[in-house]
Amino acid sequence: MKRLVPTSGFAAIMTAVMLFAGTDPVLAAEEHAPQHVERLDWSFAGVGGQYDRAQLQRGFQVFQQVCTACHGLKYVRFGNLADSGGPQFPLDAVKALAASWPYQITDGPNNEGKMVERLPGLADPIVGPYKNDKEARSVQGGALPPDLSLIVKARGVESHAPWYTHWFWMLADIATAYQEGGADYIYALLTGYEDAPAGAELAEGMYYNAAFPGHQMVMSPPLSKDFFIEYQPDSGATGSLDQNAKDVTAFLAWAADPRLDTRKRLGWQVLLYLLITTLLLYAVKKRIWARVKH
Numbered sequence: 360m361k362r363l364v365p366t367s368g369f370a371a372i373m374t375a376v377m378l379f380a381g382t383d384p385v386l387a388a389e390e391h392a393p394q395h396v397e398r399l400d401w402s403f404a405g406v407g408g409q410y411d412r413a414q415l416q417r418g419f420q421v422f423q424q425v426c427t428a429c430h431g432l433k434y435v436r437f438g439n440l441a442d443s444g445g446p447q448f449p450l451d452a453v454k455a456l457a458a459s460w461p462y463q464i465t466d467g468p469n470n471e472g473k474m475v476e477r478l479p480g481l482a483d484p485i486v487g488p489y490k491n492d493k494e495a496r497s498v499q500g501g502a503l504p505p506d507l508s509l510i511v512k513a514r515g516v517e518s519h520a521p522w523y524t525h526w527f528w529m530l531a532d533i534a535t536a537y538q539e540g541g542a543d544y545i546y547a548l549l550t551g552y553e554d555a556p557a558g559a560e561l562a563e564g565m566y567y568n569a570a571f572p573g574h575q576m577v578m579s580p581p582l583s584k585d586f587f588i589e590y591q592p593d594s595g596a597t598g599s600l601d602q603n604a605k606d607v608t609a610f611l612a613w614a615a616d617p618r619l620d621t622r623k624r625l626g627w628q629v630l631l632y633l634l635i636t637t638l639l640l641y642a643v644k645k646r647i648w649a650r651v652k653h
């Protein structure tokens with residue numbers, strides 16, 4: 360068969376491209392990085408990764424105690440918090456949580472045609488403080504705190520490596536099954552508050568964040584070195600800004616992709632099934648053709 364690009368030629372082109380690119384794309388990215396996002400080692404990463412249940416539980420605690428002041432999770436229902444593959448809290452605890460949620464559900468119309476406010480139950484979404492986007496914006500100085508149900512899927516990271524190496528990094532990401540860009544970004548955002556560098560102009564009431572596009576945020580630092588959530592002694596980790604940020608990000612990753620554990624497990628089972636079928640079919644073929652001379 361004729362190859363389009365001879366192997367040695369291909370390797371030479373690759374080397375040339377890498378040399379031309381300044382060899383280290385990470386370094387190159389740092390020099391003019393508009394956004395600073397690093398890749399973390401998530402338990403749910405790669406082809407076999409699964410959520411860490413204790414981490415999801417801690418993450419929910421951070422979400423509940425900090426983020427619900429401004430954000431909701433409208434595509435996650437209270438009952439989902441007891442599902443397997445998620446934080447899997449005991450159902451009784453989730454019922455109690457829903458019944459003591461600080462925000463009410465608008466339901467109705469009732470028999471008199473009026474909308475009513477009631478406490479959430481297991482089948483209700485995890486609502487945030489605002490009834491609609493306009494109310495949210497009016498309270499938050501014009502900025503909209505987005506619903507966080509799908510935020511991990513809705514965000515990603517930009518590559519700042521030179522454009523002519525993009526295809527290489529894209530193939531590398533495919534080969535390593537990298538799909539945690541959203542999680543990496545959210546973690547970077549939560550830990551990315553810093554003093555604005557000299558020369559950066561910050562509008563009034565805005566905070567400088569190294570990971571946010573444009574770097575100016577209305578969201579005040581929800582977590583910091585001086586303000587973080589302490590965990591129970593048996594929760595598997597000690598509270599810190601870094602740990603809180605990782606845990607709440609993992610929880611939001613689950614919220615955006617609650618079937619990840621099942622999906623990955625099923626994927627491996629299917630591959631194993633196909634492998635066994637292939638071996639069986641091969642054995643059958645050998646046997647059927649054994650008597651035919653060739």
Ligand code: HEC
Nearest residue numbers: 425426428429499502503504505510545576577578581607
């Ligand atoms: C005091 C209110 C407030 C709290 C508390 C808060 N946020 Fe926000 N958040 C905002 C606002 C307002 C925005 C809109 C973007 C901006 O600030 O300009 C936002 C935006 C975001 C975004 C979207 C960023 C983007 O790329 O568009 C994420 C993710 C986020 N918040 C996560 C969190 C998490 C996680 C917590 C809890 C640890 C949290 N927020 C707590 C107000 C808040």
